[in-house]
Structure formats: C-alpha cells, structure tokens
Amino acid sequence: MAKRLGVFVFLLAPLLLKGLFVDSFIYEYTGTPWLGWARVLANDAVVYAALLALLYLSCWPGMRRPISALLRLSALALFTVYWIDYLVIANFDTHLALGDAIKYAGYSHKYLQQIYGLPDWALWAIALPVLAAIAALVSLPYRLPAERSRILPLFAIAGLPLISGFTDNDVYAHAWIYKNVFDYNLTIRSEASAYSPAFIRDFRHEEAQTCLAEPAQRKNIVILMVESLSAYQSRYFSGIRDWTPELDAIAANHLAFRNFYANGFITEDGEIALLTGLPPVYSPSSYSDGGSASFAGFYGVEQALPKRLKAHGYRSEFLTSADLEFGNTGTWAKSIGFDYIEGHDHPDYAHWDRYHFRAAPDEALYLRALDRIAKAANQPLLLFIKTVSTHHPYVDPETKQKSEEAAFRYADKQLGRFVRQLEDRHFFRNGLLLVVGDHHSMTPLKKEEAAHFGHYKASAKVPLLVVSGNGHADEDRQFQQTDVFNTLQGMVDGRQCRSDWQGVLWGEHAAPPRFIAHRRGDNRDKVSVFSEDGDYLIKLDGDDTRLGSDGVDPGLSRLLVGKINALRLARLNWLAKSAETSN
Known part of the structure; x- marks a missing residue:
C-alpha cells in the first residue's frame, strides 16, 4: 500500500x-x-x-x-x-x-x-x-x-x-500559462506556417522614410547591454522596486528614456535589434543550422552597425565574459563585421569564479572593457559589452546569495563603479555610453507592472540611459532598441532618418517611431505592436497572418500586417540566398 x-x-x-x-x-x-x-x-x-x-x-x-x-x-x-x-x-x-x-x-x-x-x-x-x-x-x-x-x-x-x-482558455490575457505543453505547441505552430509561392510573388509593401542632415559626430561609442535589466527593478524607471540605486543616480544626471521597449524576449533578439536595426521577427520557423535557430536569417547583415561605422574609420569590438559558442554568438558577431570578439576564454578571466555560460562576473568584464577602451585611444571605437551576472537563475557573485534582488544589486554596484572609472579617465569628453536591457527578465510579470504599463507592454519594458557630457533630460515618448542603431549610424553619417517604424533618440531631429514591434516570449505565434494610440497583436500564420484585434481600421490593419510580413519575408529571402551560396 x-x-x-x-x-x-x-x-x-x-x-x-x-x-x-x-x-x-x-x-x-x-x-x-x-x-x-x-x-x-x-x-x-x-x-x-x-x-x-x-x-x-x-x-x-x-x-x-x-x-x-x-x-x-x-x-x-x-x-x-x-x-x-x-x-x-x-x-x-x-x-x-x-x-x-x-x-x-x-x-x-x-x-x-x-x-x-x-x-x-x-x-x-x-x-x-x-x-x-x-x-x-x-x-x-x-x-x-x-x-x-x-x-x-x-x-x-x-x-x-x-x-x-x-x-475556457480565451477569457484571460495570460491563458498561455495554464495550457498544457502539447496544446501550447499546437497553438504556436502557426508561427512555422510557410508563405505560399503565390503570396511571396505578389507581396508588396512600401514604407516612407524621411532623412534630414545634421552635423556628423565621431564620438567613441560604448553600448552596454545588461542581462535581463528591466524597468520594474528601478525606482527611477518604474517606481516598483529599488534595486538599482547606482543606475538611478546616473539616470538622474543624464539622458533617461523612461518609456523604452525591447524588440524581443531573449538576448539574441536584443543583439539583433541594437546592432542591425532590424526587429527580431524571424521567418517561418526553421530548425536547421545544426539544430539551432539562433540569429537565423540575420547573419552577415550589410547594414549592421560595425560595418556602417567601419566606413568612417571606426574599430568595432564585441566583449562578453560568456561562452561565445552558445547560440553561435561569436560566429554571428564576426559575420556582422566586428573587428575583435572576446568571450569567456580570455586569459584575464583565468582566476575568476565562473557562473552561467562559463562567465566570469561583471566586475571582471568591466576591467576587460576598460583595458580595451584604453588600447583604442587613437581610433574611434564602437564597443559592445554584453553582461551575464544577472542571468537567471540569479546569484550574487560576491555573497553567493541566490536571489534576483541580490544579483541586480551586485550588477548595479559594478555598473556604477564602471561609470565612475570612465569619468576618471575622461571618456565622456568625446564618448557616449548607452546602458540598455536586452529583454525583460524571464520571470512572471509583477502585479504592479501590469497595472502600471499594461499586460503586453510590461513584458517589453526595459531602461535606456545615455551617459555623456550633455546634462540631464527625461524622455517619456515611446522608443525601442532598433532606434539605438538608427540614431548611432545617423549620428556618425550626419544624416538622420526616421519612418513609422524608426525613431531618432536625440539631436535636433529627435522623434519617436509611430509603431514598435515586439516578439513575444509567452505566445510565440504573436507579435505585439505598440503605438501611442493603442496596442495590437498580430497572429503569425503564413499567408493568413492577421491582426488579432477587432474594430481596427482596415487601412491600419493592412499597414501593421504588411510590415510584419515584410520583415519575415526579408529574412526568408536571406535564408534562400544563403542556401544558394553555400551550394
């Protein structure tokens, strides 16, 4: 018994x-x-x-x-x-x-x-x-x-x-969470629905763009992408938690974007958006490339920031303390033009404890970043830094305490120290530091988040702050990760462009995009679109990709669905050309 x-x-x-x-x-x-x-x-x-x-x-x-x-x-x-x-x-x-x-x-x-x-x-x-x-x-x-x-x-x-x-699965915004695993996978399989040859042949999508000249700037650029940094962790950016006092103090003295969104839900999505300017909306799912779909369709993007800035004399470097083999990150970074790529196996990490993805803690990564900045003193630099210490499951590398709050307080302390070290080295005389989250933390939404931002926006809300010598300002209009790419390449080119889907973060032509696309992590078959007038869900389903919201103007519906189809077909076209080249 x-x-x-x-x-x-x-x-x-x-x-x-x-x-x-x-x-x-x-x-x-x-x-x-x-x-x-x-x-x-x-x-x-x-x-x-x-x-x-x-x-x-x-x-x-x-x-x-x-x-x-x-x-x-x-x-x-x-x-x-x-x-x-x-x-x-x-x-x-x-x-x-x-x-x-x-x-x-x-x-x-x-x-x-x-x-x-x-x-x-x-x-x-x-x-x-x-x-x-x-x-x-x-x-x-x-x-x-x-x-x-x-x-x-x-x-x-x-x-x-x-x-x-x-x-009764359709009465609750988060119904995905209580579906069984098989029902969930059957629901999201429409993401893999292929476009028909006739649809591809007849598809047309046009997007107007406005470009205006402004003085070009050749500043050193550091993009610091902080793992899982979310608005709710910061009192300054949300008022919900108070885990990032150093970040908040920096934001209070520089340019802070308090209504900023990630374009996806995983780290690769953040890298794609920040460094190529493309929303991480993939072609219909393909599990090729050795079983990995990481960066599929986004290798070798010609407009990528390292390639664009190289034409203006920049040296570009990709720095992380994580294993570059995970998700083919190192291969992807090389394909988009980085001159120097460094991961967990650098000798300087030999005596540090290792955590997720064989990574040394953020403190060690910032020491490596300071060293690389010093060595590039005679050439304009684009340095992309990807942290790891706040990756789930959370642990404070100093105290070994296993909690989200402890991990973010540690990361915040190291971030504050890094900024002070840059100030001591006079980096900001001709340099910009952009601090941004890669995606919302992979934890259930807090009740306060949903109440403050709404169910859909809350899952995409991350901070962005720009540290420079230009003083403090708060920006409350809607911006997104792809606008980082768009603004930086425009700043160096001396020509800022914007459209319904592209914004400019700062400068005399600063303007938010009309629409922001976010690849969802809970419902993989849907893409959220945010605007000042409303939020929309687009169901991915090949030829039958459609707006999931009722009562929307047909013209607006065609515009939104057309953009998502255009993004997916562009990646599909890239994969087809890549396959032809490899054969």
Missing part, C-alpha cells in the same frame, strides 16, 4: 506544483482563489489520462514484455516532458517549445553544470541512478490487482478527458 501511495504522489507531483505556481500567478492579477488550479486541471487532464492509460495498459495481464516496456517508456517520456515544461514555466515564464528544445538541447548539460557547479563525474553520479530507476520501471513485471479492483482506475482514466471541456 505504501509503495502504491508513493508512486501516486510521485506521479501527481508536477501537476500539484504547476497548479500551485499558476494559481499564485493568476491570483496576483485576478484575486480569484483556485482559478489557476481549476484551469491547470482542466487543461492537463487529457495529458494525465494518456499517462495513466499507458501505465495501466502496460500492467495488463498477459501483455507481452516488449509491448509493456514500450508503453512504460512512452509514459516515462510523457512524464518527463511534463516535468520539464513545469520547470521552464516556473523559471523562465514561458512554456517548453519545440524550437527551444532543439535549440538548447546541445548546451543544456553545460548549463546545468554551470548553474550548480557540477563536474562531469557528478552528472554521471546523478544519471546512473536515474537510468537504473528507468530500467526497473520498464523491466519489472508489475501487474494489475484482481479483476474486481481494475474497474475503478479504468473509470477514472476514461473520465479525465471530460474535464478538458472546462478549459
């Missing part, structure tokens, strides 16, 4: 944990107790029905051993996927998606080692008992009890799918 109870609790553990997490998440927004539990149970009942049915049939008297083993392996695979999905939801505020599983599979064991500090032998020490338990589950001859005791579990298994009739 005790064994059966133990097995029952083990099987229900991820369902109970997911229900607890989702109920807490939803209660923050709705104030309705048990709603999350009810929705999780309704959505996951069919998954558990399948799991229990596989186990039930595998124990049926007279079942041949190979078939029984296959049924149990299938149940184990289903159970494992369910566990992983729960862990992804709880840790990264998104579901386990097929594309992510393919993309990150090759690096997952390294990530686990880095998070928990596990050597190779420790992974084997964990894996061997797990494998032994799997072998026992598959091979041992479990059998159902007497005939009169078999009917009750059969009724329970048959009745579970009936509960799924109460899912």
